[in-house]
Amino acid sequence: MKLGVFTVLFSDKQFDDMLDYVSSKGLEAIELGTGGFPGDAHCKIDELLHDEAAIKQFKQKVADRNLIISALSCHGNPLHPQKSVAQPADELLNKTIRLASKLGIPVVNTFSGCPGDHENALYxxxxxxxxPHDFQEVLKWQWEEKLIPYWKDKNDLAEAHNVKIGLELHGGFSVHTPATMLRLREACGPAIGANLDPSHMWWQGIDPIEAIKILGRENAIHHFHAKDTIIDQQNMNRNGLTDMTDYAQMKDRSWYFRTVGFGHDGKTWADMISMLRLMDYDYVVSIEHEDGLMSIDEGFTKAVENLKPVMVKESVKEMWWA
Known part of the structure; x- marks a missing residue:
């Protein structure tokens, strides 16, 4: 298993400087944004996609630092009811799948998207x-008319390019729980899986270790984010789980993101890493830092320090004791 980072954190750094910084922290992998919500500071997709020389140089710079690229990420809403939002997200996803294939990167991360409630919806x-039962009708229409047809096509596209799609289970999008993830995967194909982020499990009341079990038994974890969450029970009692308080108003929120180890202890993170291995996930744990109480450098550094001791680096070849 390798420790990595989602480099959107370092969007202010040039590509070479970012690589040097990440390497200096002893990490082994990077996850790069190609646009959408993560931006494209370190991966200009249109500059790379049709330029083999640029691709070769790009790959060499990463390899020279003994790093790998764990995933390309293009989080957006390709099912947004407004075409001006959905179409660019869809085009970016298609390009990102093709670029991942050219670069030999096995995973593309994004969101499932969330449609409106009818063809002429705005939001x-x-x-x-x-x-009330209106919501059931909306849900049925979204899945049958939008989600399943769209992701069936993307599953086929990804398979044709030898790439897997990691959907981040995130509130506000149609796929946000293990159950919705497995429903879409069953309907659309095995290239569709999870980019599992425990932080979004905790605030929904889901134990991430159990989520790993549920998804891991179906071989449905394609990528993993390392981010923590804290629950403020007093605010939770007031606002509930689906808290609409702005992220910036941390004192008033039911929950907010923390860097690894500042929402849950090291034993919890060790149990998650161990469960990933038990479920045959032996890929990258990618740090995502969105802690409003710490600077980028401090939050990232503490995440690295807290994860390194619990990472499982070597797989068991045989049980020598039995």
């Missing part, structure tokens, strides 16, 4: 209650 509709 996404995220149903989270089974009653």
């Amino acid at each position: 996404p509709n995220w149903p989270v209650s089974p009653w």
Whole structure:
């Protein structure tokens, strides 16, 4: 298993400087944004896609630092009811899949998207209650008319390019739990899996270790983010899980993101890493730092320090004791 980082953190650094900095921290992998919400500071997709010389140089710079690229990430909403939002996200996903194939990167990360509630809607509709029954009708329409047809096509595209798609289970999008992840995978194909981020499990009341079990048994974890969350029970009692308080108003929120080890202890993170290995995930743990209480450098550094002791680096070849 390798420790990496989602380099959107270092968007202010030039590509070479970012690589040097990450390498100096003893990491082995980077996850790069190609656009959408993560931006494209370190991976200009249109400059690389049709330029073999640029691709060769790009790959060499990464290899020279003894790094690998774990995933390309283009988080957006390709199912947004407004075409001006959905179409660029869809085009970016297609390009990112093709570039990942050219670079030999096995995973593309994104969101499932969230449609509206009818063809002429203006905004996404995220149903989270089974009653009144209107929400069930919305959910049925979204899955049958939008989600499944769209992701069936993307599954086929990804398979044709020998790439897997890691959907981040995130509130506000149609795939946000292990159950919705497995429903989409069953309907669309095995190239569709999870970019599992425990931080989004905790605030939904889901134990990430159990989520790893549920998804891991179906071989449905394609990538893993390392980010923590803290629950403020007093605010939770007031606002509930689906808290709409702005992220910047941390004192008033039910939950907020923390760097690794500052929401849950080292034993919890060790148990997660161990469960990943038990479920045959032997790829990259990619740090994502969105802690509003720490600077980029401090939050990232503490995440590295807290994860290194619990990472499982060597797989067991045989059980010598039995």
